[in-house]
């Protein structure tokens with residue numbers, strides 16, 4: 055049996071593009087289909103434009119701090135239009151680079167939606183024709199969720215909509231207590247928007263170390279973000295040009311914009327999976343084995359569509375492992391242990407390894423080392439913002455199991471600390487490393503404040 059392609063990739067995001075490029079470089083005939091823009095969530099409507107907005111938001115603070123260092127900065131203004139348009143231009147540039155990667159590697163691009171027809175056939179919707187491939191890789195990612203029962207008319211925005219907003223909202227209400235809710239609450243608060251965060255639970259960033267969540271909540275409130283816990287939206291409406299949210303306790307809040315940040319779901323609707331016998335779980339995530347193979351042996355899936363660890367670098371590694379195993383014949387698997395994570399709140403979070411609670415629940419007896427200080431930079435800046443660091447150490451063998459940080463540059467620090475934690479270094483080895491002075495990160499190798507682990 056001959057096929058049109060050795061590999062057909064559906065979805066040109068971070069994972070799909072990496073898999074396509076490496077497969078083509080291995081000498082395979084590869085095609086890729088993308089219904090939106092090449093680059094996917096991360097580049098077009100996620101990590102990259104979001105981080106640029108974080109930088110913009112932080113600069114507002116920096117201007118205030120600069121005064122403490124002798125600079126005068128009067129009549130400072132902010133233009134949403136400038137920021138939005140400059141970010142859009144940067145996204146266009148990156149989109150061009152991604153298109154270039156595909157073209158240079160002779161990966162054929164279909165600018166259309168593609169759906170599965172059978173184990174080796176893909177239907178290209180825009181061209182109304184079928185193509186065949188020996189192997190098919192699904193890398194279509196996810197999409198933001200909203201509660202359709204509360205917002206059937208889509209009055210509320212989702213993160214995809216933020217980057218093209220015609221105007222900066224003066225008042226914004228956000229639902230959720232995870233990454234996106236917290237990051238956008240800070241972005242908009244920093245740009246001058248009055249932000250209210252409504253979370254259904256008690257503890258924001260529930261999956262993180264409890265002390266990290268506490269700090270994030272404190273920092274959020276310190277920045278003037280209104281935080282309402284144990285509440286959900288029960289109704290959304292528009293009255294007199296104003297958006298209104300009714301909460302479960304009957305309170306009604308008014309805003310210019312409302313945003314859902316209540317998680318993302320795999321983008322598997324109408325992809326033809328059922329027709330082909332590809333199994334999905336109850337949220338629509340494609341079930342795969344350790345080699346990303348679905349229940350149909352010729353069809354594979356990587357990244358957010360499998361809803362495992364929904365982060366760009368994970369999708370990229372999965373794409374690379376798939377290409378190596380299936381296209382180059384060199385078996386490779388992604389190692390999911392000690393993946394560093396960041397939340398770009400202000401200040402941000404950086405974390406690697408299990409939380410204190412998770413370590414104890416897993417049966418470890420642990421000692422916990424903490425440092426809590428005002429970074430030197432904040433003194434003349436007259437900022438009360440603090441840095442919090444925490445090492446969770448296995449008492450049995452002194453190994454550092456987890457490192458959890460909140461404070462300026464925490465994501466940059468955690469990327470490096472993750473090497474040591476993943477390598478299984480001990481607290482004694484951290485301490486043997488000479489400090490680099492004066493930095494905030496030096497506290498990571500000088501931590502003496504110790505207590506026993508507790509749940």
Ligand code: NDP
Nearest residue numbers: 230231232233234235254255260315316317318364396397
């Ligand atoms: P998260 O899973 O991080 O958080 C979802 C939040 O919404 C939780 O607080 C959850 O509450 C709450 N929630 C869920 N369902 C409802 C509901 N029906 N009504 C009200 N609240 C609800 O999702 P995000 O949307 O913030 O982000 C999606 C994913 O994108 C992340 O998990 C992450 O993988 C990725 N991402 C990563 C970033 C980074 O690396 N910096 C940045 C942005 C996104 P509860 O806690 O009770 O479950």
